[in-house]
Amino acid sequence: xxxxxxxxxxxxxxxxxxxxxNRIFTLNSFCELFGTxxxxxxxxxxxxQQVSKAFDLGEVxxxxxxxxxxxxxxxxxREKARVTIGDLCEKLxxxxxxxxxxxxxxxxxxxxxxxxNRMGEIIAxxxxxxxxxxxxxxxxxxxxxxxxxANALGVPLVIARHSSRVYExxxxxINYVSGSGSIETMSLSRRAVKENQQALIVxxxxxxxGTAGGMVELMREFNVKVVGMAxxxxxxxxxxxxxxxxxxxxxxxxTNDETxxxxxxxxxxxx
Amino acid sequence: xxxxxxxxxxxxxxxxxxxxxNRIFTLNSFCELFGTxxxxxxxxxxxxQQVSKAFDLGEVxxxxxxxxxxxxxxxxxREKARVTIGDLCEKLxxxxxxxxxxxxxxxxxxxxxxxxNRMGEIIAxxxxxxxxxxxxxxxxxxxxxxxxxANALGVPLVIARHSSRVYExxxxxINYVSGSGSIETMSLSRRAVKENQQALIVxxxxxxxGTAGGMVELMREFNVKVVGMAxxxxxxxxxxxxxxxxxxxxxxxxTNDETxxxxxxxxxxxx
Numbered sequence: 279x280x281x282x283x284x285x286x287x288x289x290x291x292x293x294x295x296x297x298x299x300n301r302i303f304t305l306n307s308f309c310e311l312f313g314t315x316x317x318x319x320x321x322x323x324x325x326x327q328q329v330s331k332a333f334d335l336g337e338v339x340x341x342x343x344x345x346x347x348x349x350x351x352x353x354x355x356r357e358k359a360r361v362t363i364g365d366l367c368e369k370l371x372x373x374x375x376x377x378x379x380x381x382x383x384x385x386x387x388x389x390x391x392x393x394x395n396r397m398g399e400i401i402a403x404x405x406x407x408x409x410x411x412x413x414x415x416x417x418x419x420x421x422x423x424x425x426x427x428a429n430a431l432g433v434p435l436v437i438a439r440h441s442s443r444v445y446e447x448x449x450x451x452i453n454y455v456s457g458s459g460s461i462e463t464m465s466l467s468r469r470a471v472k473e474n475q476q477a478l479i480v481x482x483x484x485x486x487x488g489t490a491g492g493m494v495e496l497m498r499e500f501n502v503k504v505v506g507m508a509x510x511x512x513x514x515x516x517x518x519x520x521x522x523x524x525x526x527x528x529x530x531x532x533t534n535d536e537t538x539x540x541x542x543x544x545x546x547x548x549x
Numbered sequence: 550x551x552x553x554x555x556x557x558x559x560x561x562x563x564x565x566x567x568x569x570x571n572r573i574f575t576l577n578s579f580c581e582l583f584g585t586x587x588x589x590x591x592x593x594x595x596x597x598q599q600v601s602k603a604f605d606l607g608e609v610x611x612x613x614x615x616x617x618x619x620x621x622x623x624x625x626x627r628e629k630a631r632v633t634i635g636d637l638c639e640k641l642x643x644x645x646x647x648x649x650x651x652x653x654x655x656x657x658x659x660x661x662x663x664x665x666n667r668m669g670e671i672i673a674x675x676x677x678x679x680x681x682x683x684x685x686x687x688x689x690x691x692x693x694x695x696x697x698x699a700n701a702l703g704v705p706l707v708i709a710r711h712s713s714r715v716y717e718x719x720x721x722x723i724n725y726v727s728g729s730g731s732i733e734t735m736s737l738s739r740r741a742v743k744e745n746q747q748a749l750i751v752x753x754x755x756x757x758x759g760t761a762g763g764m765v766e767l768m769r770e771f772n773v774k775v776v777g778m779a780x781x782x783x784x785x786x787x788x789x790x791x792x793x794x795x796x797x798x799x800x801x802x803x804t805n806d807e808t809x810x811x812x813x814x815x816x817x818x819x820x
Binding site (some may be wrong): 282284286288289290292293294296297298301325326328329331332333336352363377378379381382383385386389390391392393394417419421422424425426428429432433434435436437439444445446447467469470513 | 555556557559560561563564567568569571572582596597599600601603604606607623649650652653654656657660661662663665666688689690692693695696697699700702703705706707708710715716717718740741771
């Protein structure tokens with residue numbers, strides 16, 4: 279390839295940066311890749327920042343210091359988050375998705391990549407500052423959105439299980455009281471987490487907070503600090519959960535009518 | 550913003566296209582976004598194709614016809630796939646990750662976004678031509694890589710469960726014989742899948758093929774055609790699996806030494 283032009287460099291950089299969110303790339307690595315001077319690269323990065331801002335495509339940031347360089351974060355503006363979640367609420371509200379027992383069917387939403395990635399980015403935007411070392415979820419339904427959040431944050435996902443598995447090695451088990459009042463077990467491989475790390479809890483559904491409380495307790499066993507808790511959906515009742523400080527994207531109420539109606543609304547901070 | 554320059558347009562397009570893989574964007578939508586003529590946009594797209602090729606960043610493709618436009622596929626060249634999987638094999642081989650019973654610990658690998666996304670892209674590259682409507686996996690460990698594959702293919706993920714759940718609505722249950730010889734249940738919500746769709750099965754581990762066979766049978770119940778099967782890891786023995794036509798990324802052998810050693814190698818098609 280001949281001399282590489284600015285539009286080529288910028289396009290390739292945007293792809294590389296946004297393909298590995300929140301990872302710092304040194305300016306030198308780009309200089310080597312493109313055979314350009316550092317001053318030229320700095321100009322390219324300035325332009326990347328401007329484009330990202332102009333088209334609301336997340337943030338390109340320069341990080342100074344010894345471990346400095348450039349990174350991309352798929353941050354979502356509050357305005358854009360409101361639209362995304364508002365649309366989702368409309369889709370989920372009504373009678374069609376209500377199941378016997380007043381449950382809501384939304385497993386399809388929880389595993390459609392386009393929707394899941396946007397939800398993960400909205401959650402990550404709220405928690406970049408808390409600098410979690412990993413995202414923790416409890417199997418099964420929350421795994422895709424927890425993974426998307428971990429991806430946006432550039433950290434690993436850790437999955438707690440209902441029981442310990444032979445292929446996970448030795449594990450820490452705790453018992454917790456679930457929403458329905460029964461005693462359940464939660465298990466996590468000893469190898470999954472290191473002491474003094476920071477965890478962001480992400481799950482699909484929050485009702486009483488039993489499972490979330492279990493995850494908090496599990497992290498205590500590992501000497502890990504929980505820096506935040508985020509949920510896709512929280513029920514309007516009970517209003518008082520067993521945990522506090524959490525953020526949900528949507529709230530759910532199902533009416534007691536003969537034909538029950540689901541009323542799904544953006545959480546208060548997104549209204 | 551003033552007149553939008555080519556480098557700005559190309560950067561924004563690359564971000565938008567690669568952020569939603571395999572989705573077709575009409576040229577018109579980009580013309581409107583940037584306020585440019587169609588001829589200019591075509592030139593931009595040509596340049597995007599060249600950059601993607603030059604830096605091995607996947608493929609930008611123009612699709613002709615009524616539903617035509619531009620799409621991005623994060624295809625991975627065979628050469629790059631070999632390096633990625635080769636590195637992974639090196640990381641997994643040895644004595645450290647072997648658990649009692651000859652199992653291999655690699656849950657961390659299966660939920661590190663950077664690694665999982667690359668594996669998903671390598672799998673998707675092999676199956677774009679088969680045009681699956683969704684990716685199917687069985688809970689739990691394979692969910693992240695199945696999700697990453699679904700993301701690269703631009704299709705939903707469908708998760709089969711060990712038992713039917715009240716919040717999934719009515720479900721189809723089948724029984725299958727697991728690798729250990731016990732009878733297990735596999736359950737999938739009726740709402741999750743439509744008749745005559747095409748499924749790509751993705752899972753983390755293949756030993757005898759019991760679970761995979763169960764998924765094939767489950768799809769038969771839904772009148773869905775299985776167009777492919779991909780696994781992160783397949784055991785070297787038994788050589789004969791209950792399914793056929795599958796692709797694995799790596800093969801695993803654990804020696805019978807006093808201190809057992811894991812020998813992880815790229816699958817034959819990746820050597």
